[in-house]
Amino acid sequence: QQQVKQSPQSLIVQKGGISIINCAYENTAFDYFPWYQQFPGKGPALLIAIRPDVSEKKEGRFTISFNKSAKQFSLHIMDSQPGDSATYFCAARGYQKVTFGTGTKLQVIP
Amino acid sequence: DGGITQSPKYLFRKEGQNVTLSCEQNLNHDAMYWYRQDPGQGLRLIYYSQIVNDFQKGDIAEGYSVSREKKESFPLTVTSAQKNPTAFYLCASSVIPTGYGYTFGSGTRLTVV
Numbered sequence: 327q328q329q330v331k332q333s334p335q336s337l338i339v340q341k342g343g344i345s346i347i348n349c350a351y352e353n354t355a356f357d358y359f360p361w362y363q364q365f366p367g368k369g370p371a372l373l374i375a376i377r378p379d380v381s382e383k384k385e386g387r388f389t390i391s392f393n394k395s396a397k398q399f400s401l402h403i404m405d406s407q408p409g410d411s412a413t414y415f416c417a418a419r420g421y422q423k424v425t426f427g428t429g430t431k432l433q434v435i436p
Numbered sequence: 437d438g439g440i441t442q443s444p445k446y447l448f449r450k451e452g453q454n455v456t457l458s459c460e461q462n463l464n465h466d467a468m469y470w471y472r473q474d475p476g477q478g479l480r481l482i483y484y485s486q487i488v489n490d491f492q493k494g495d496i497a498e499g500y501s502v503s504r505e506k507k508e509s510f511p512l513t514v515t516s517a518q519k520n521p522t523a524f525y526l527c528a529s530s531v532i533p534t535g536y537g538y539t540f541g542s543g544t545r546l547t548v549v
Binding site for chain 2: 332335358360362367368369370371372375415419420422423424425426427428429
């Protein structure tokens with residue numbers, strides 16, 4: 327019930343393409359869904375987040391799409407750049423803590 | 437600048453030794469967390485604390501211990517009872533109510549030699 331399933335595990339996208347990472351959850355008590363970006367040797371940093379009463383949130387090239395009935399949400403990175411190469415984690419906020427997905431390693435090739 | 441400082445960046449431990457990882461924050465956050473990161477397994481919660489002198493076990497607390505004597509500090513001890521301690525350890529903090537955005541440190545990579 328506390329799991330957040332994330333796919334794919336790794337992703338290679340050409341520069342300028344769209345990167346899509348998907349997550350699914352079971353616990354309907356989750357009330358906030360952040361995405362974190364992590365560069366090698368660093369801690370994750372909050373990238374963008376959404377509440378379940380909103381179906382989409384966009385910040386620059388990053389968009390979260392949220393499907394409450396399907397209990398799924400996804401991160402779309404438009405016009406992907408080599409500097410976007412990092413590991414991305416979806417997450418879900420429950421009671422007193424956050425559960426993270428297993429991560430997606432994104433590589434954007436020139 | 438406000439942030440979280442983890443030290444050391446790299447740590448080597450001999451089997452049977454206890455080691456302590458440091459985590460200090462100057463963000464005035466009430467809640468602090470320790471996560472373990474292994475390839476392909478994401479971030480798994482070890483311990484968390486929402487107030488000084490109080491902490492709760494996370495999903496993988498066995499073989500670890502913590503203390504929270506000051507609001508700014510949340511050290512993690514990896515004991516000899518932890519059978520597979522080699523991992524990347526991340527400390528985080530947040531305001532209360534928790535979860536609306538963590539600030540993470542840069543991590544400590546622990547290797548058993």
